[in-house]
Amino acid sequence: MKLGIKKRENPNGSDLATFRRSISDLFDDFFTLKPTGFFDSDWIPAIDVHEDKKNIYVKADVPGIDEKNLEVNIENNILNIRGEKIEEKQSNDKKNVVIERKHGSFQRSVRLPEGIKSDGIKAEFKNGVLNLVIPKEKEEEPKRIKINIQ
Numbered sequence: 001m002k003l004g005i006k007k008r009e010n011p012n013g014s015d016l017a018t019f020r021r022s023i024s025d026l027f028d029d030f031f032t033l034k035p036t037g038f039f040d041s042d043w044i045p046a047i048d049v050h051e052d053k054k055n056i057y058v059k060a061d062v063p064g065i066d067e068k069n070l071e072v073n074i075e076n077n078i079l080n081i082r083g084e085k086i087e088e089k090q091s092n093d094k095k096n097v098v099i100e101r102k103h104g105s106f107q108r109s110v111r112l113p114e115g116i117k118s119d120g121i122k123a124e125f126k127n128g129v130l131n132l133v134i135p136k137e138k139e140e141e142p143k144r145i146k147i148n149i150q
Contacts, residue, residue, distance in 0.1 A: 010061035044106050045081070056112060056134040068131065074125060077116065079128065081108045115139070 047060040060081055062070065069082040084105045115137040122133040 002057060038061075045083075046051075047081070047108055047110065049110055051113070054136060055118065056132075056136065057113050057121045058110070058130075058132040058134070060108065060130040060132075062125075062126065062130055065128065070125065072130070072132070073113065074121075074134075075117070076116070077114060079110045079112055079132075079134075082106070 015094060025082045045062045050057045058079065062081075062083055064085050066084045066086070069086065070081070073080050082105070112134065113136075113147050114134075117135040117137055124131045
């Protein structure tokens with residue numbers, strides 16, 4: 001992102017109006033939310049995380065991703081979802097009119113609560129949505145030990 005004041009032609013001759021528009025453009029450029037990190041992508045898939053007493057549920061929207069380009073793992077209680085959306089090649093005789101669909105690599109990481117079971121994790125990928133069910137360890141009831149005083 002290049003920061004700077006954009007130069008505009010001013011037909012009215014009002015330098016103050018041009019200055020205000022330039023400052024407004026500068027703030028618009030600065031506060032545009034774009035992902036940052038190691039990957040050169042303009043998009044990050046949205047995720048939802050819910051839990052109940054038995055499981056943690058993760059749902060990630062990854063439209064247009066081929067299952068072979070998706071990697072999911074958990075390391076040190078951090079869920080990592082990585083993937084790549086491959087750019088579709090266009091023939092030379094087509095002219096772009098509107099291009100809004102994003103492509104490239106992404107990574108999402110979410111810290112999970114302590115006490116997850118590594119075995120029994122279920123993953124389903126259907127219609128561009130990744131669903132994970134991560135079981136929790138059974139919570140042990142606190143033991144109460146009676147101590148006789150002599």
